[in-house]
Amino acid sequence: MMNKELIPQQNCRIDAVNAFLKFHIEAAVLRLDLLHPVISGNKWFKLKEYLKEAGALNKKSILTFGGAFSNHIVATAAAAKQFGFNSVGLIRGEKPEKFSDTLNDALSFGMKLFFISREEYKKKIIPNEVFEQYDAGSIYIINEGGYGLKGAEGAGAILKPVDASGFTHIVSAVGTGTTLAGLLNAATPSQKITGFSVMKNNFSLQKEIEDLLIEKKEFHLIHDYHFGGYAKYNLQLIAFMNEWYRTTGIPSDFVYTGKLFFAVNDLVQKNYFPLHSKILIIHSGGLQGNRSLPKGTLIF
Numbered sequence: 107m108m109n110k111e112l113i114p115q116q117n118c119r120i121d122a123v124n125a126f127l128k129f130h131i132e133a134a135v136l137r138l139d140l141l142h143p144v145i146s147g148n149k150w151f152k153l154k155e156y157l158k159e160a161g162a163l164n165k166k167s168i169l170t171f172g173g174a175f176s177n178h179i180v181a182t183a184a185a186a187k188q189f190g191f192n193s194v195g196l197i198r199g200e201k202p203e204k205f206s207d208t209l210n211d212a213l214s215f216g217m218k219l220f221f222i223s224r225e226e227y228k229k230k231i232i233p234n235e236v237f238e239q240y241d242a243g244s245i246y247i248i249n250e251g252g253y254g255l256k257g258a259e260g261a262g263a264i265l266k267p268v269d270a271s272g273f274t275h276i277v278s279a280v281g282t283g284t285t286l287a288g289l290l291n292a293a294t295p296s297q298k299i300t301g302f303s304v305m306k307n308n309f310s311l312q313k314e315i316e317d318l319l320i321e322k323k324e325f326h327l328i329h330d331y332h333f334g335g336y337a338k339y340n341l342q343l344i345a346f347m348n349e350w351y352r353t354t355g356i357p358s359d360f361v362y363t364g365k366l367f368f369a370v371n372d373l374v375q376k377n378y379f380p381l382h383s384k385i386l387i388i389h390s391g392g393l394q395g396n397r398s399l400p401k402g403t404l405i406f
């Protein structure tokens with residue numbers, strides 16, 4: 107399934123959503139979740155240019171950071187393996203007694219895991235243990251979440267396999283903002299781009315995204331749909347995700363895309379989007395993270 111192109115783009119498709127037609131809003135979902143069951147959509151795109159650079163610099167190992175359920179960690183592990191690199195994951199917090207499915211997947215792709223305290227993680231300190239096992243000069247470091255110019259460059263290719271030119275609006279969930287920056291760089295000048303932050307009060311995002319833009323472009327960040335913070339959820343969100351699946355057939359994850367679909371649905375009811383808008387909703391994947399929910403929480 108994984109080819110040298112890294113992204114099996116033939117699986118990419120746009121699904122129309124009829125739920126908002128009664129509000130005179132057309133919407134469609136770009137299904138990046140279909141690219142791979144575990145290695146979620148936008149992460150492939152964000153990693154691509156980093157891996158190219160690591161290869162050009164003759165690096166042997168890819169090192170990055172993430173939590174125990176991180177889509178970025180598992181995607182990096184898979185992509186590194188695919189391109190013949192070793193991979194090293196620095197995981198936030200104590201080594202758990204029982205590994206998450208995400209960490210087990212990362213291990214199965216050959217990633218070496220090191221657990222670091224929350225304080226060290228914040229400072230992104232690489233433990234000496236790593237350098238005892240890997241030559242420092244052979245390591246290529248990718249930021250947490252793939253944040254950076256190369257990440258945005260890769261994410262700019264998200265719109266390439268499809269014709270997105272007819273949409274008036276493009277909306278996406280936002281973590282580091284790298285994906286949104288890529289979308290902004292790739293969108294037409296008239297397209298309105300809105301990002302929904304999944305973190306609570308992460309207001310530094312505005313500048314962090316602006317720093318990744320090739321040309322200045324306006325965009326909107328909405329901070330009202332984090333449901334308490336990163337990876338927090340409640341019954342209302344879960345009920346919505348199940349209902350959204352029932353009506354559209356589209357699964358979502360509780361960290362990113364569930365909150366995005368909830369937000370778009372809510373804002374359509376509140377007439378946030380002008381009549382006759384055509385909204386492209388980016389399904390950025392992340393479904394693997396739902397495995398951390400109690401069994402039976404979701405109907406898909």
Ligand SMILES: *Cc1c(COP(=O)(O)O)cnc(C)c1O
Pocket residue numbers: 146148149177178251279280281282283284285286359362363390391392393
């Ligand atoms: C990582 C991730 C995001 C956030 O992407 P950023 O580029 O960090 O903003 C959105 N959706 C899913 C499913 C993700 O895994």
